[in-house]
Amino acid sequence: MNVVAFEEAKKHNPRLRRAVVRAIDDITPNMRRVVLGGPDLDGFPTGMEGGYIKFVFVDLPDADPSKPVMRTYSIRAHNAEAGKLSVDFALHADTGGIAMDWVSHVKAGDEVAFMGPGKVKMAPPDADWYLIAADMTGLPAALCNIEMLPHSARGHAVFEVATEADKQDIAVPEGVALHWVVNPTPQELNNALLDRIKALDWLEGAPFVWTACEFDTMRALRTYYRTDRAVDRTSIYLSSYWRVGRSEDQHKVDKRKDADDNAPVVESLARGVVEGVRRLTGR
Numbered sequence: 001m002n003v004v005a006f007e008e009a010k011k012h013n014p015r016l017r018r019a020v021v022r023a024i025d026d027i028t029p030n031m032r033r034v035v036l037g038g039p040d041l042d043g044f045p046t047g048m049e050g051g052y053i054k055f056v057f058v059d060l061p062d063a064d065p066s067k068p069v070m071r072t073y074s075i076r077a078h079n080a081e082a083g084k085l086s087v088d089f090a091l092h093a094d095t096g097g098i099a100m101d102w103v104s105h106v107k108a109g110d111e112v113a114f115m116g117p118g119k120v121k122m123a124p125p126d127a128d129w130y131l132i133a134a135d136m137t138g139l140p141a142a143l144c145n146i147e148m149l150p151h152s153a154r155g156h157a158v159f160e161v162a163t164e165a166d167k168q169d170i171a172v173p174e175g176v177a178l179h180w181v182v183n184p185t186p187q188e189l190n191n192a193l194l195d196r197i198k199a200l201d202w203l204e205g206a207p208f209v210w211t212a213c214e215f216d217t218m219r220a221l222r223t224y225y226r227t228d229r230a231v232d233r234t235s236i237y238l239s240s241y242w243r244v245g246r247s248e249d250q251h252k253v254d255k256r257k258d259a260d261d262n263a264p265v266v267e268s269l270a271r272g273v274v275e276g277v278r279r280l281t282g283r
Helices: 003-012 098-105 139-148 192-198 215-228 248-281
Strands: 017-028 031-037 052-057 069-079 084-090 111-115 129-134 154-161 175-182 207-214 236-242
Touching: 003 111, 017 084, 052 098, 069 098, 069 139, 084 098, 084 139, 129 139, 129 192, 139 154, 139 207, 154 192, 175 192, 192 207, 192 215, 207 215, 215 236, 215 248, 236 248
Parallel strands: 129 154, 129 207, 154 175, 207 236
Antiparallel strands: 017 031, 017 111, 031 084, 052 069, 052 111, 069 084
């Protein structure tokens, strides 16, 4: 990393941090762990596993220090005492691009800029049961959720991977069934994760649903969760982490438009609930 470019970018954003790559580990053929360290990790908040940081590429050609290119990834682990922050990269999830080029060639000792952490979206400890689902891009955050579940938790964990060798050794509560979906063509639109989730036995009680995956799969699952299964909106975390054929910047535009398009529907539902309460209470 160009130190001069970093310092220039930091003038525009004092929250920018500088990290040193301490280690690189291919934990599966398509999942690479990068362990960050360095003095700027001092004071990094604890308990943010499953949240995100933004890698900031300050030294790209023609980079604007006031508007640097950023890419978002989940925090897999944080050891504050050792000063180490681990981030897992799904190597299949991009057909190219800045972040994949970086992680494909990164070496121990390299430096990189980042910002964060961002919000943590974790499953609550008191749901009747859980459905935790993700493709490889959402798997690091999903596993953080699995590790935080109470021992008495029951439900399903559904994880899509690119190959049999990408299955990780995961400890889940005794009452949680673990399902693997092998999808060798994640770059092609398909319903591999969607179909497996739809085939699950739906348990009794009120679930909490946590799902992170591709954009079009996310939209299909949103309909399934809200309409077919009538899961309360407050009991769903559902997010797309990427979209087939789109860069992260293009995906952000798609997410924003999707949120705007769905806002009238949400507002209409809210008005319907309020009106129903008024009719029942006479207020």
